[in-house]
Amino acid sequence: MTTTDLPAVAGFRGTLFVPGSPGYDDARRVWNAAVDRRPAIVARCTGPADVVAALAHARERRLPVAVRGGGHSIPGFSTCDDGLVVDLSGLREVHVDPKTRSATAGPGATWAEFDRETQAFGLATPGGEVSDTGVAGLTLGGGIGWLSRMHGLSCDNLLAADVVTTDGRLLRASAQELPELFWALRGGGGNFGVVTRFHFRLHPVGPVWGGPLMFAPDEAAGVLAGLQDLVADAPRELSALCVLATLPPSPELPTVLRGRRGLVVIPAWFGDPQTGHEWLDRVRRLGDPLVDAVGPTDYVSLQCSTDAMTPPGRASYVRSDLLGPLDDGVLAALVARWAEVTSPFSGVLLRVTGGAMNDPGPGATAFPHRSSRWIATAAAMWEPGGAAGPHAAWARAVWRAMRPAAAGTYVNHLDGDEGPDRLVEAYGGAERLHRLAAVKAAYDPDNTLALNQNIRPMA
Numbered sequence: 001m002t003t004t005d006l007p008a009v010a011g012f013r014g015t016l017f018v019p020g021s022p023g024y025d026d027a028r029r030v031w032n033a034a035v036d037r038r039p040a041i042v043a044r045c046t047g048p049a050d051v052v053a054a055l056a057h058a059r060e061r062r063l064p065v066a067v068r069g070g071g072h073s074i075p076g077f078s079t080c081d082d083g084l085v086v087d088l089s090g091l092r093e094v095h096v097d098p099k100t101r102s103a104t105a106g107p108g109a110t111w112a113e114f115d116r117e118t119q120a121f122g123l124a125t126p127g128g129e130v131s132d133t134g135v136a137g138l139t140l141g142g143g144i145g146w147l148s149r150m151h152g153l154s155c156d157n158l159l160a161a162d163v164v165t166t167d168g169r170l171l172r173a174s175a176q177e178l179p180e181l182f183w184a185l186r187g188g189g190g191n192f193g194v195v196t197r198f199h200f201r202l203h204p205v206g207p208v209w210g211g212p213l214m215f216a217p218d219e220a221a222g223v224l225a226g227l228q229d230l231v232a233d234a235p236r237e238l239s240a241l242c243v244l245a246t247l248p249p250s251p252e253l254p255t256v257l258r259g260r261r262g263l264v265v266i267p268a269w270f271g272d273p274q275t276g277h278e279w280l281d282r283v284r285r286l287g288d289p290l291v292d293a294v295g296p297t298d299y300v301s302l303q304c305s306t307d308a309m310t311p312p313g314r315a316s317y318v319r320s321d322l323l324g325p326l327d328d329g330v331l332a333a334l335v336a337r338w339a340e341v342t343s344p345f346s347g348v349l350l351r352v353t354g355g356a357m358n359d360p361g362p363g364a365t366a367f368p369h370r371s372s373r374w375i376a377t378a379a380a381m382w383e384p385g386g387a388a389g390p391h392a393a394w395a396r397a398v399w400r401a402m403r404p405a406a407a408g409t410y411v412n413h414l415d416g417d418e419g420p421d422r423l424v425e426a427y428g429g430a431e432r433l434h435r436l437a438a439v440k441a442a443y444d445p446d447n448t449l450a451l452n453q454n455i456r457p458m459a
């Protein structure tokens, strides 16, 4: 096919990609290389009018619709076979208003772009911890990151969203306007419409102290238990991400550490440096660190600090849960299953949660899980083209080890094959799913937006 074969999409001003047209292969690619789908059309939009036109085109031709923000959906919901991708990756503008401490973001913005703009004014809002993840998908599912213990989830900081519905209306949802839609957008994922602008509350953030500590595998369970106790009494200014990982054979690392397995703990402190030093020292003393690179840093650098572990273009499969307190048995089982890892790129991530993330009542937003201590993810990653089986089996085995401590599951970490019970768990039970299904029926009654952790419209 040549570019002359591009379909006529009435009213569309953006760029269309179809099989065979220049740029199609790049346009159909998503973060997870295990997902290799061939949409009929990728419609790269220039604004809400293009979204309306693309949705109308898909509706008339009964094409499946995928919506793409940052493209990080692990099950690959932002692409599809033989359907139309509403590609928002060209809409990346971020505008900061330091006076009102708020910012708007286009639906194609990544956290790297958002953080860069907001930090120029010493401000930030909770985002994901990998900088090329999209603001859009992450926020609509909840959004857990470095600032969540201090300032809650990304969706807790959403002030308003502009939404194009599948029948072509442009709506504003906020606490004052369409509050039920606003409730559903904060945790219900991309089920209700295509969000074309996000409006966030910002907080002063900086300076930051933090950086990686690495402990030997035989210290891992003890260090995690110690960190759990320490965080229970710590101020919200302390956060930490732990990764049971295999270090890369990087020439930047001392020879003895290259390719070595261990527990990497990255503590971060967002408050007064004097008090922070005391807390960071207490984290250091949880074991005998082989590496200690804790020091002064800044929020933008912290937000990129694990990017190298999750580059786009690897195949991936994850299993994840929010967890309550981890007892010694669960910790020992988790570390033992991790040790059976099948790829040097795979790891188990454990982020401490709690604090402000658990402040809102369970009914305040569609994101329901407000009592966790950890979010843990068995992230299998391997070279594209390799068989998924052993890596996925490893991730499931790690997940089974953590399961006794489960306190809910996170919709943004759910895979595509986990079944209806897990969907009910992610959305916080049958009653809440029922409420979400009523909102779905009001805004997307034909379930045009079905490529997501799907909420069926109430009949």
Ligand SMILES: Cc1cc2nc3c(=O)[nH]c(=O)nc-3n(C[C@H](O)[C@H](O)[C@H](O)COP(=O)(O)OP(=O)(O)OC[C@H]3O[C@@H](n4cnc5c(N)ncnc54)[C@H](O)[C@@H]3O)c2cc1C
Residues within 6 Å of the ligand: 031, 066, 067, 068, 069, 070, 071, 072, 073, 074, 076, 077, 078, 088, 107, 127, 128, 129, 130, 132, 133, 134, 135, 136, 137, 138, 139, 140, 141, 142, 143, 144, 145, 189, 190, 191, 193, 194, 195, 196, 310, 412, 413, 451, 452, 453
């Ligand atoms: C490497 C990596 C790191 C991650 N780290 C974190 C983390 O630190 N914290 C965290 O909470 N999560 C994290 N996640 C999970 C992440 O939140 C989800 O994968 C999220 O869906 C990604 O959003 P996206 O816009 O990049 O994805 P996309 O693949 O573009 O979209 C994901 C879903 O959102 C829908 N969607 C996207 N944009 C819109 C829109 N504008 N309107 C309506 N629906 C839309 C899509 O249809 C799709 O169902 C991570 C994922 C990866 C791969």
